[in-house]
Every structure is written in structure tokens, then in C-alpha cells.
Amino acid sequence: MKYKNQFLLSILFIVFGLLVIFVPNKKIAKPEAEHQTQPRSSIDHLQMFGRVAVLDEGRIKPLDTYARNVLLQFSGKRTFETKPAINWLAKVLFTPWNTYEDKIFLINSPEIPMALNIKTDPHRRYSFSQIEQGLAKLRQLAVAAEAIEQKERNIVENEILRVYHNLNLYLQLRSTFSFTIPHPDFTVQETAAKTSLDFSESKSDFSFLDIALKADLLNEETQDLEKKKSDIWSASEKEFMRLLRNLYQWSLNSSRGGLALIPPVYPADEAWNTPWEVARQSFSNQDIRHELGLIQNMANAYLYEQQLEFNIAAKAFNLATQTRLSKSQKKATTKIPFELFYNQSQLFFYAWIFYLLAFFLFLLSLIWPRPLMHTIGFCVLVIAFIPHLMALILRAIIMTRPPVTNLYETFIFVGFITVLLGIVTELFHRKWLGIVVGSICGLIFLSIADKFSAEGDTLRMLVAVLNSNFWLGTHVVSITIGYSGCCVAGIMGHVYILQALSKPKDTELLNSTHRYILGILGFGLTMSFLGTMLGGIWADQSWGRFWGWDPKENGALLIVLWTAIVFHAKVARMIRPLGVAVGASLGLVVVMWAWFGVNLLSIGLHSYGFTSGLAVNLFIYAVLEVLFLSVSVILLRRKNIFL
Amino acid sequence: MQNQKKKLRTNKILLFLSSVKIAVIGLFLLFILTFWGTIAQVENGLYAAQERYFSSFYFLAMGFIPFPGAQAVLWMLFINLLSAFFTRIIYAKEKIGLIIIHVGLLLFLITAFVTLHSVKESHLTLREGQSANVSSSYKDWEIAYWSGAGPNKSITAIDIENLKEGDNLNFGELGLNFTVKAFHKNCQAFAAPFAGITEKYFNAVGLNILEPAQINKEPEKNLPGIILQFVDDPDNPRLLLFGGEREPTQLSINGKVISIILRHKRFPMPLTVKLLDFIMDKHPGTEVARTYKSKVEIDHDGIRREVTISMNEPLRFKNFTFYQASYQIDALGRESSTLAVVENAGRLLPYIATFVTVFGLALHFLLAAFHFQRKRK
Structure with missing residues (x-):
């Protein structure tokens, strides 16, 4: 016992x-607890909206995924006020004024709020209204940080850039649907003007889109006005001119960023557009007007809390954009249900x-x-x-x-x-x-x-050199299987040591574990060797040399060499079963080094993985491992079990 | 035959050479070298680390402790493994996997030797519309000279890899003899108009000072410089050649115009390559490249065909392989593409060695697992 x-x-x-x-x-x-809390707005069921396709980082994905990634990137959390990320995104897009006080910006370095004159928050999260007054200062800091070479930037400088980038994205998101939101610039007071523009008399507040859709009528009404002096214009005519001027101003000044929700107007193009881009460039296109109109319907339904209308508009928007997609884009959108299931499950x-x-x-x-x-x-x-x-x-x-x-x-x-x-x-x-x-x-x-998933979208497009399913499927898969084999053998090595410590006399148990270590280590060696050599062949295929002593290649070679050393030392009777267990356990350190340790060096052809903050963890782990193994070997020596 | 094998197995020298302990030591040394050579790349760059730790027979650690380089260790492992085939390896049915693995490893060691001595790496940079039948070295230089002009001139080149001050250079057919007065592997060159510079040089753009610089971590960034003195007429101004020059220096001798230039070593290719179009494809809405492609026309003995070279899909021709390596867009928006050119007679060796070894490994561990399972039952 x-x-x-x-x-x-x-x-x-x-x-x-x-x-x-x-x-x-x-x-x-x-x-995520989707239905746990009392809804604050009746528009709480946004599944249909989450299905809307968007092109982001080169990939067509559902808005649901986009919302999750952006919220995670902003706040480090997957939900906001216990609601799914898509609810938060809808709020930013349709009723941005309701999000000014939301504490969604995670700022990890306390130096930044101090520099911006903001009271530090114990949860490290700040609202837009808090940051807004220091925005100019933040921009200044970001410009200074940007000027420093990436390699040389410290944690705070990186954090400044991250926060600044997030704020910019927030501002862009906020204005993505601004064309649907009623604005004083487009108010129509005169009844005669409303009649001329085919508006109902009861409504006076209009959005950019409402007025832009009447641009033909406005043109008709104003084409003879230049011949008249402005002081004899009627009230309606003044209103028309104001509306036209504001339309022009808005289309000049509107943000170009935001969500790329609108599929390319010309099938040969691959890049999707933001609603503002198409509003500016392709407004004469009937399909585009229709799609923008559907966004407006969504916005109105959201504003007036009409769940059914909102869902219908979202569905109609999905169907409308779907009909304009090219074959490959259509194929990409067929995967959206899978992705939604993946996200939610x-x-x-x-x-x-x-x-x-x-x-x-x-x-x-x-x-x-x-x-x-x-x-x-x-x-x-x-x-x-x-x-x-x-x-x-x-x-x-x-x-x-x-x-x-x-x-x-x-x-x-x-x-x-x-x-x-x-x-x-x-x-x-x-x-x-x-x-x-x-x-x-x-x-x-x-x-x-x-x-690692906190880094944003984990389903990313590939850079050119990796863009080969054959080599990803062979080299990368076999080398990672090799890592796995060595990891399992390493954990079994620890199990062996613990078994030897707790039951030193149970030779049957120890022998059985020893045999499994050898078997799995052999599997690890085979797969690591295969993976390393396939890597060589890939390198030969794409760079023209089989072996170039690149850090990542060396890392893989270290695993192969280490495992081979353990096997040969066993054959040469230089080590006993405990030695094999210790060797397999140390193999874990070698695997960690090859896996992500070399990426910390930031040199060579493979330095594409994210690694900041990992160096310390890796080092602590290596020290602890060596410490554990040394203490165990000393303790086992007393029990007459030797290396 | 059997007797001979027995005799070999009792040969003490062979037994010592084939000891598994030597294999363990060799593998361990290689392990240390690999790790060390990786870390050293941070400070010294890939090339220097490769030369010091991997291509060398030995090097001095901390300036005075001799340590074997990977080449020596690989030789040691080769001898160890080869002698093991005559002594230790048991030729039995159940050991078939192990035997195959070690044959494969022997092949790897042979591959390493062949590759070290036979691979020629160079590159070819072409603007759209340009063509070439020679590729340039990344780091090796040569002095090239010719007389006359036009596309049919005959160019002679002298390798300067082992050049030293005091060496004599003989431009045979042109009847010119030089003594090397200065040779810098990396240097800066200036044209100094100010007073105090009395020495005059023959140089295309009027350079008259070579200032030696530290050798760069990345050898392709080194720019060599050479000063040559006429042997027959030492009082003549000397000839200054600098790696950064685009134009040759021209000498007029006995009515003949002779052009001399210090340039990256050129390698003839068995075909002419013309860049028709360079295409870079990005993931939509991003700046991330999805693929790079060079559309080229190759001309071999007058037979022409169009080929597309892209990332992961090189063009193979005899022992030559052309890879999409990089691209440049100049200020005028003209695109040029760089193809890596590799000549390797032993190109297939690593493929064979990989296949043999992995087959052996899989066979060995499957047999062992099968054996283990049978024993359990």
C-alpha cells in the first residue's frame, strides 16, 4: 500500500x-452556454447569420468562425457576457453604439493603460470608450513599435501593435454596415421631398443605402437646379442637394475595410469585397443592390428586434450570394455546415x-x-x-x-x-x-x-512551399507519427521508473514494460527515420538538396540519432532496462527540442511556427526532467537497479 | 568461404573496428555535433557552421581543444559498419531486417560522400524575355577574359578559389602575365579623387582603393577584390578588379581590345533557358503567396519546348535540376525569376538508401513484434 x-x-x-x-x-x-442567460435583445438566435460566408485570411469561412477568432483575438475569451461570439459580432456590426462600453480589449502589459492614462483593470480588459481618449497616443506608440525590426521587439512593443491592430479592426467592423444605419445626414423632413423620392410620409430617418437607392430620382430632381440660383431653391430642392452632397461625401470617406462578405462581381476575380467597396464601385449592378438591400433588412430587423425577419433576411442573403459564386467558391461554401458543426460541437x-x-x-x-x-x-x-x-x-x-x-x-x-x-x-x-x-x-x-488556439484561426491557408498535399501527407504525417512514438516511449520510460521505484521486485511487470518501451521506441525510430528522409526527398524536390543541415532537419536527425544510440547501447550491453527507460525518457526532451525548440532559434527554412513564451517552458521542463531522472536513478541504485 | 568468415571473425583488429561501442560513440559524437552545429548557426550562419562542424575532419573547440568534425565521425561509422558486415552481423533469417537496415545506412554514408564531392549548386536569374546557357555560382568567383566582342567571342576563365598574393596568373593565349599583388575575399572599393592617392589603376569605372572587409556570415554576400601587376612591365599601372563591378575592364594591347572581369563562377548548362513569364499567385484577399511559377522555354540542340517550373515541381534534365527559388520585381515593375540549378550525379542515391533502410526498419520491427506476440501466446 x-x-x-x-x-x-x-x-x-x-x-x-x-x-x-x-x-x-x-x-x-x-x-458555450448558448441559451443559459436571459436575452437582452430578442435577436439572440443568430445561427442563420453565423452561416453567412466571408473571405478572411484567404479562406472562405462562416461568419461564426470569424466571430470566434476575432473575439478570441480581442479579448482572449471565446464568449462575451456568456453569449457566443457571433452575438457579440452582430452587436458590433448592427448596433455599434451599444458596444462602446463593452470591455473587450485585452491588454496584457500594464504599461500600456498607464501610458494611455487609463485606470488599470484587474481583469486586464478595457472598453473602447476607455481607450478612445488615448487613441492618438496609442497610434504614436504603435508607429514607434512598428519601426523596430520584428526580431528586436519586446513583449510590450508586440502588445502595443496587437492592441492597435485590434482597435483598428474594431473600427473597421463598426463601420462595415454603417450604410444601413439611419443617419442625420440622410434625414428627409419635407413631405414633398418624401413624395418625390417615393418614401412613406411617416418616416424621416434614412440610411445611406435608402438614399443611394433613390439616386436616379434624386438626379432627375436636381438636374436643372444648377441653372437656378441657390437662393430661389425650394425647401425640397435644398434637401435634394444636401442628400446628394452627403451621398458623395460618404462614398468618398467611408472605410474600405471591414468584412469581405460580398462575392466577387466578376467571376474571374478571387478576392471578395466589403459592402462599402461594392457600394462605391458596383452600385449599378442589380445583384449587388439586392444583396446590400438584404443586409439593410437584416440591420432593420436587428434594430427593431424582429427575430423572424432577421432570419429570413440572413437566409435570403446567403442564397443570393450563393448564386453568384464560381465553382470552386461554391465547393468551399459546401464545407460551411461541417465547420459550423466543428465549431459548435x-x-x-x-x-x-x-x-x-x-x-x-x-x-x-x-x-x-x-x-x-x-x-x-x-x-x-x-x-x-x-x-x-x-x-x-x-x-x-x-x-x-x-x-x-x-x-x-x-x-x-x-x-x-x-x-x-x-x-x-x-x-x-x-x-x-x-x-x-x-x-x-x-x-x-x-x-x-x-x-495555441488562442492565436486566432487554427485553420489557416498555406504558404507556397507547404502547399503540397502529397508531401504534407507523407513527410509531415510520418515525422509527427515519429514524434508520437518517441513521446509514448518516453512516457512509458517514466512509468517504468515509477514501477521500479514502487515495485522493485516485480520483475515480470518491469520486463513487460521494458519490452513495450523497446517496441514503441522502435516504431518511433522507424517513423522518425522515414519522416526525416521523406523530408530530405521533399527538400530535394523543392530546394534542390537532400540534406542542408537546416535546424529543423538537424532536430529530426537528433531524434533518430538518440533513439539509435539507445538501441545500440543496449546491444553493446552499455545500458540495462533502466538505462533504456531513462534513454527513452530523455528522448522526450530531444523530441521537444526538434518539435518546437529549433523554432525558437528563429533561423533556417522552417521557422514558421509561433513560439514566443515557449522557450522558458521548454527549459523548465528539460531541467525538471533531468532532475527527476537523476533522483530516480540514485534512489533505484539503493534498490540494486542500475542503469 | 565459411573458414574465411570464421577467420575474419577472430581477427582482433576487425573485431575492434566493428565494435558496437564504437558505433555508440560515433552516434553520440554525431548527436553532439548536430546539436552544436545547430546552435552555432544562430551566431555564425549556416555556411560557417556547416564548414566547421559538418564538412570538417576536426576543429578546435574554444580555440585549442581538438574535436572531430562530422566528416571524420561519418568515416569512423562507415569503417565500423563495413567491418561489422564481415564480423558481427549474423546472417540469419530472423536478422534479415537488421541486415537490410545496415545496408541502407551504408548506402547513406556512400551517398554523403558522393554528394559532398559531386554536387554543383548554382543559380540562374532571368528577366522575362531573357535567356541563358550558363548558371552562376552563389559564392565562388572567377576571372574571365576575352578579346573582341559579339556573341561568338571565346571566353576563358580562371578559378580564384586558391589564389594567394604573389601567385602568377597567365592569360595564355593573350600572352599576358600578372603577379597577384593583393587579394581580398571580401572588400569594399572606392574611387578616391582626392590628393594623396598616387597609384593609378586600370579599372572600368576608375576605382583605385580596395579596402578589405570582414568575411560575411553568408558567403554569397562577399565581394572579392584583386590587384594585378604586369610581370613584363612592372611600371605600368596595375589592374584593379572588384566583384561588385558589372562591366569588364578593357585593356588595349597591340591593337587588340582585351576585356577582363571578376565575376561569379559560371557553369555551362546542357541547354538554353528562356524565361517567358513569371507568375505569382496569392491567396485571395491576402499577401500570402499560394504558388510561384516560371514559364520557360528550353532549347536543347535546337529542339525547343515550353516547361513550367513551380514550387515543389522542378524541371529535371539529365543530371541537372532547375528549381523555383525566388523572384524580384524591379522599380519599373519588371519581373525576374531566380532558378536554383543543381547538378548532381548521385541524385537517386538518397532515394534508394531511404527506401532500403525504411524497408529494413519496418521489416525488423514487424518481425520483432510478431515474434513477441508468438512468445506471449
Whole structure:
């Protein structure tokens, strides 16, 4: 029993230690409570609006995804006031004046609010109205930070640029639909003028679009006016001229940014347009007028809280834009339902929960060892694996490419393979080894991935050199499977050490774990070698050399060399099973170095992953690992188990 | 045959050379070198790190501790592995995977040797409409000279890689002899009109000072400079050549105009390449490139065809391969494309070695897993 407790505590120490290292101040994503709170506006069901397609970062995606990414980018949170991101986005687009006081801008460095003369907020989140008075100063700081070379910028300078960029985007979003919002510039008071323009007499407040749609009538009414002196113009004629002047002014001064919601006017173009762009350039196009009109309908329904009308307008807008899409764009929009399902189902969250459950079942089994516990534990691991697998498949479908293209995706993919290896191990081993390893790996890698997902859209388009499904599918997939094999062997190495510490006499158990370490390490070596060499072949295909001692290539080679050293040292009888376990455990450090350590050097051809803040974590992990292994080896020496 | 093998297996020298411990030491040294060479790239750049840690036989760590370079370690592993084939490796059915793996690794070591000695890397930069039948080196230089003008002139080039001060240069057919008075691998050049500069030089643009500079981390950024003295007529002004010059320096000797230029080494190609169009495609609404393509026309012995070279899709021709490497757009908006040109006789070797080794690895671990499963039952 004493040993068991020791074992249990040690495992807890490793798992939670790693979690603390990799997930500071951040909880795993929670599924959004869409209907939990009292709606403040009757327009709370925005699923139809979330389906609207938008071109962002080179990809056609649903507005729902866009809203999630932007809110995460602004506030570091996935919901705002417990409502989904799309509700927040709709508020910014349709009723921007209601968002001035919303504390959505996360500013991590306290130096920035101080410089802007804003009272620091304990939650580090600020509203537009708070920042507005310091906007000029922020712009100044951003210009200064921009002048510094990217490599040389410190955390605060990067944060200034991030906040400034976010504010700019907010301002652009705010004015995206400004053409639909009634404005004093377009008020019509004169009854005669209203009649001439075919407006109902009861309404006086109009939007840019309302008046722009009457531009023909306005032209007719004003074409002879230049011949008359302005002091003899009638009240209606003065109103017409004011409206025309304001139309002109607005189309000159309106923002060019915002959401690219309108598909290209000419099918040969690929770039989508913002509503303001088409309002300026293609207003004579009947389809465009119709689509802008539908946006206006949405805006009116939103303003007057008419849920049904809003949904109908959103659906009509979707259908209208759909008819103008090219074949490839249509194909891209067919994936929107998958993406919406992916967004809403929170598959990784459920996988994470079940991995945690599987691990707790293992801990429970230490106190209460029953065969049934093992069966349940195994089933829970498999149940956790299903959403993980589904999420990967969905991502591959959405992007039509293998699901490993950026650092974020490598974490979820390595997590997936390690769990798969755990399941396969358990099918043969049947003594919890696979469940322990699978659940620990699933937990750790999904947690790290969650941290990375805060960087914005994780479904990104690829730069030219990576844009090859064949090589992504072979080199990248096999090298990440190699990482996975070495990670599993590394975790098994730790399990071996803990088993040796707690049950030094149980040679059968130790031998069995030892054999699995060798098997999985061999698998890791094979896949890492294959991946490294396929990488060489890809490099030969696209850069003209098989091997160039590039940092990332070297990293992969280090994994291969390290694993080969462990195997040869075993054959040469330089190490015993404990040595193999320690070697496999150290292999984890080598894998971490190859995986993202080399990206920290910011040199070479592969430095495309995001890595800031990781260096310290990686270093702490390496130190802790060496410390743990050294202490264990010393303790085991006393139990007559040698390296 | 059997006896011979037995005899080899008892040969103490062979046994020592084929020791697995040597393999472990070799792999470990390579591990350290790989790590060290990666870190060193931050400070010294890829080229210098590659020369010091990977291409060398040894280097001095901290200036005085000799440490084996990767070339020495790879030789050590090669000898170790080769002798293991005669002594330690057991030729049995169940060891077939291991044998194949090590044959594959032997092939890799041979590949490394062939590549180190046979690969020629160069590049070809063309503006749309331009064509060429020679490619330029990234970092190696030559002195080229010719007499006369026109497209059919015959150009001779002298490699300057091993040039030293005091060397004699002989422009054979033109009957010119020079002594190298100064040679800088990287330098700056000036045309100083001010007083105090008495020395006069033959130079295309009137340069008269070469100021040596520190050798750059990236060797392609070095600009060499050379000062040559006429052997037959030492009192004549000297000849100053600088790598940054575009135009040759022209000498008029016995009524013949001789042009001399210091330029990146040129390599003849078996075909003429003409750039028809360079296309860069971006992801819609972004500045992120989706693909780069060069449409070229290749002319080999008068037979012409159009080919598109794009990222990940190079053009192969005999031992030559042309890759889309980069592009430039000048101030006038004219596009030019840079193709990397690689001549490699052993191009297929790494492919074969990869296939053999991975096949062996898969076979070995599958057999081991199968064996393990059978033993369990």
C-alpha cells in the first residue's frame, strides 16, 4: 500500500506538473452556454447569420468562425457576457453604439493603460470608450513599435501593435454596415421631398443605402437646379442637394475595410469585397443592390428586434450570394455546415474530459483493483478517442488537406497518434499501461493545443512551399507519427521508473514494460527515420538538396540519432532496462527540442511556427526532467537497479 | 568461404573496428555535433557552421581543444559498419531486417560522400524575355577574359578559389602575365579623387582603393577584390578588379581590345533557358503567396519546348535540376525569376538508401513484434 501511494503521488506530480508548465492561467475551452442567460435583445438566435460566408485570411469561412477568432483575438475569451461570439459580432456590426462600453480589449502589459492614462483593470480588459481618449497616443506608440525590426521587439512593443491592430479592426467592423444605419445626414423632413423620392410620409430617418437607392430620382430632381440660383431653391430642392452632397461625401470617406462578405462581381476575380467597396464601385449592378438591400433588412430587423425577419433576411442573403459564386467558391461554401458543426460541437473539449476521466479511473484502480475498472477505463479511453478522431477528420474535410500543417495541428495530431498507440498497447498489454500512457498524452497535448488556439484561426491557408498535399501527407504525417512514438516511449520510460521505484521486485511487470518501451521506441525510430528522409526527398524536390543541415532537419536527425544510440547501447550491453527507460525518457526532451525548440532559434527554412513564451517552458521542463531522472536513478541504485 | 568468415571473425583488429561501442560513440559524437552545429548557426550562419562542424575532419573547440568534425565521425561509422558486415552481423533469417537496415545506412554514408564531392549548386536569374546557357555560382568567383566582342567571342576563365598574393596568373593565349599583388575575399572599393592617392589603376569605372572587409556570415554576400601587376612591365599601372563591378575592364594591347572581369563562377548548362513569364499567385484577399511559377522555354540542340517550373515541381534534365527559388520585381515593375540549378550525379542515391533502410526498419520491427506476440501466446 505504501508503494502504491508513492506511485500514485509520483504520477500525479508528473501529470499536473506538466499541465501547470504548459497551461499557465488558462483553462481548457468550455462549451458555450448558448441559451443559459436571459436575452437582452430578442435577436439572440443568430445561427442563420453565423452561416453567412466571408473571405478572411484567404479562406472562405462562416461568419461564426470569424466571430470566434476575432473575439478570441480581442479579448482572449471565446464568449462575451456568456453569449457566443457571433452575438457579440452582430452587436458590433448592427448596433455599434451599444458596444462602446463593452470591455473587450485585452491588454496584457500594464504599461500600456498607464501610458494611455487609463485606470488599470484587474481583469486586464478595457472598453473602447476607455481607450478612445488615448487613441492618438496609442497610434504614436504603435508607429514607434512598428519601426523596430520584428526580431528586436519586446513583449510590450508586440502588445502595443496587437492592441492597435485590434482597435483598428474594431473600427473597421463598426463601420462595415454603417450604410444601413439611419443617419442625420440622410434625414428627409419635407413631405414633398418624401413624395418625390417615393418614401412613406411617416418616416424621416434614412440610411445611406435608402438614399443611394433613390439616386436616379434624386438626379432627375436636381438636374436643372444648377441653372437656378441657390437662393430661389425650394425647401425640397435644398434637401435634394444636401442628400446628394452627403451621398458623395460618404462614398468618398467611408472605410474600405471591414468584412469581405460580398462575392466577387466578376467571376474571374478571387478576392471578395466589403459592402462599402461594392457600394462605391458596383452600385449599378442589380445583384449587388439586392444583396446590400438584404443586409439593410437584416440591420432593420436587428434594430427593431424582429427575430423572424432577421432570419429570413440572413437566409435570403446567403442564397443570393450563393448564386453568384464560381465553382470552386461554391465547393468551399459546401464545407460551411461541417465547420459550423466543428465549431459548435467542441469535440476537443469532450475528448479532454474523457481522457481525464480515463486517467482518474486508473488512479481509482490503484485503490480498488477490479477487472471491471480496467474494462471501463479502456472504454472511456476509446470514447475519448472518438471525438478526437472526428475533429481531425472534420478539419481535414474543411481544409481538403492532411490535418498537420502548423504547430497547433501537430499537437492535436501527435495527441491523436499517442492515444492510438495507447489503445493498441492496451489491447495487448491489458494491465493499464496503454490507458495510462494514452490518457496522459491526450491530456497534455490537447492542453498545449488549447493554449495555441488562442492565436486566432487554427485553420489557416498555406504558404507556397507547404502547399503540397502529397508531401504534407507523407513527410509531415510520418515525422509527427515519429514524434508520437518517441513521446509514448518516453512516457512509458517514466512509468517504468515509477514501477521500479514502487515495485522493485516485480520483475515480470518491469520486463513487460521494458519490452513495450523497446517496441514503441522502435516504431518511433522507424517513423522518425522515414519522416526525416521523406523530408530530405521533399527538400530535394523543392530546394534542390537532400540534406542542408537546416535546424529543423538537424532536430529530426537528433531524434533518430538518440533513439539509435539507445538501441545500440543496449546491444553493446552499455545500458540495462533502466538505462533504456531513462534513454527513452530523455528522448522526450530531444523530441521537444526538434518539435518546437529549433523554432525558437528563429533561423533556417522552417521557422514558421509561433513560439514566443515557449522557450522558458521548454527549459523548465528539460531541467525538471533531468532532475527527476537523476533522483530516480540514485534512489533505484539503493534498490540494486542500475542503469 | 565459411573458414574465411570464421577467420575474419577472430581477427582482433576487425573485431575492434566493428565494435558496437564504437558505433555508440560515433552516434553520440554525431548527436553532439548536430546539436552544436545547430546552435552555432544562430551566431555564425549556416555556411560557417556547416564548414566547421559538418564538412570538417576536426576543429578546435574554444580555440585549442581538438574535436572531430562530422566528416571524420561519418568515416569512423562507415569503417565500423563495413567491418561489422564481415564480423558481427549474423546472417540469419530472423536478422534479415537488421541486415537490410545496415545496408541502407551504408548506402547513406556512400551517398554523403558522393554528394559532398559531386554536387554543383548554382543559380540562374532571368528577366522575362531573357535567356541563358550558363548558371552562376552563389559564392565562388572567377576571372574571365576575352578579346573582341559579339556573341561568338571565346571566353576563358580562371578559378580564384586558391589564389594567394604573389601567385602568377597567365592569360595564355593573350600572352599576358600578372603577379597577384593583393587579394581580398571580401572588400569594399572606392574611387578616391582626392590628393594623396598616387597609384593609378586600370579599372572600368576608375576605382583605385580596395579596402578589405570582414568575411560575411553568408558567403554569397562577399565581394572579392584583386590587384594585378604586369610581370613584363612592372611600371605600368596595375589592374584593379572588384566583384561588385558589372562591366569588364578593357585593356588595349597591340591593337587588340582585351576585356577582363571578376565575376561569379559560371557553369555551362546542357541547354538554353528562356524565361517567358513569371507568375505569382496569392491567396485571395491576402499577401500570402499560394504558388510561384516560371514559364520557360528550353532549347536543347535546337529542339525547343515550353516547361513550367513551380514550387515543389522542378524541371529535371539529365543530371541537372532547375528549381523555383525566388523572384524580384524591379522599380519599373519588371519581373525576374531566380532558378536554383543543381547538378548532381548521385541524385537517386538518397532515394534508394531511404527506401532500403525504411524497408529494413519496418521489416525488423514487424518481425520483432510478431515474434513477441508468438512468445506471449
